[in-house]
Amino acid sequence: MxxxxxxxxxxxxxxxxxxxxxxxxxxxxxxxxxxxxxxxxxxxxxxxxxxxxxxxxxxxxxxxxxxxxxxxxxxxxxxxxxxxxxxxxxxxxxxxPKYINGWRFHPYTLLVWERLSLLIQVVSNITFQESKYIPIQKNTEVHNWLKVFLKRTSIPKQKLGEVLFLELVACLEQASDINPAVLVYRLTGYQQIGLTSMQTSKMLNIDSVQYHLEFTNILHYLIQFVENDPSRFKVLSSLLANLQQEDSLTLSSRKTWILLNQGCSSEEIARIRNLKISTIEDHLVEFALNVEGFSINTYVDVDVQRKILEISRQQETRQLKVIRDTLKTASYFQIRLVLAKYGERKWN
CATH class of the missing domain: 1.10.10 (Arc Repressor Mutant, subunit A)
Structure with missing residues (x-):
């Protein structure tokens, strides 16, 4: 752990x-x-x-x-x-934690859990031919997703429980460094109510923060494992259908991006949007981080870019002031932009 x-x-x-x-x-x-x-x-x-x-x-x-x-x-x-x-x-x-990947999976970790928990509850009750129960999840979108899955799946309804069980076991048995109980105690099925996160953490004798970490780790493990071999997991792979990756840009920077692509300068964008130029510069740093192929040459001379990176690597620092004190011809914005574009390469 x-x-x-x-x-x-x-x-x-x-x-x-x-x-x-x-x-x-x-x-x-x-x-x-x-x-x-x-x-x-x-x-x-x-x-x-x-x-x-x-x-x-x-x-x-x-x-x-x-x-x-x-x-x-x-x-x-x-x-x-x-x-x-x-x-x-x-x-x-x-x-x-071996499997956690917050940057990639945080936009839909909760959604995958909601889908999985409702799927298991519904399939369990189908297996025992029970139609009267209260759904464990209230999210309408999750209910709609499950209706579509049940309508489209080629697996006979009475076989779903067996297939889902075998797929889950096949997943969870592959990793010796996770504790399936972190997930299993939370599951609701036929005449069985799953524990809350607080109840599960007490059952496992760990604090709530530690439990949340373990729970996230196991969900991210499941996502990755199923994603790598979807044809093997015909039921579990349905959990990953139509997941929307969150836009890596903030809402404000997205508006700046649109104006930038229309040919507006930073100053013009600041005036149009009634924002400080420093805010627009923050957005440009976001683009350098997140937009593949975004060129910073308009804002920082190539020779200055090279010098900034050399200082950063020689002095093993990403502190703007240290770099600025060494290279006074570069602005703080230019240093941020270069580090955003290229700074990660050295340290991975």
């Missing part, structure tokens, strides 16, 4: 004192700001993006205090920490 403190230590190791601890909190919560999105890329932390959206700041502070008390980290500035030697040793001997 991967402990939550392993993830905190890994994130702190990656940011190396160049961001405050709350940059990690915003990452785990999935705050969709330019800074958090850029940090996820620059520090190679995308897999942890929005994996703990229920995490409160109070709980996060408690977890940080816990690793401070264990002397696994030490302060290196206001709200900034670096790993101690003990912290590095601890992290070397501990594991990270």
């Amino acid at each position: 991967c402990k939550m403190e392993n993830i905190l230590l890994y994130c702190l190791k990656q940011i190396n004192g160049e961001r405050t601890i709350y940059s990690i909190y915003h990452l785990l919560n999935g705050k969709k700001s330019s800074q958090t999105l850029q940090d996820a890329h620059l520090f190679s932390l995308k897999k942890f993006f929005r994996i703990l959206d229920p995490l409160t700041r109070e709980t996060f502070d408690e977890m940080i205090n816990n690793i401070v008390e264990k002397k696994l980290v030490e302060p290196c500035g206001e709200q900034r920490y670096k790993l101690t030697n003990a912290g590095h040793d601890y992290l070397t001997n501990e594991s990270l």
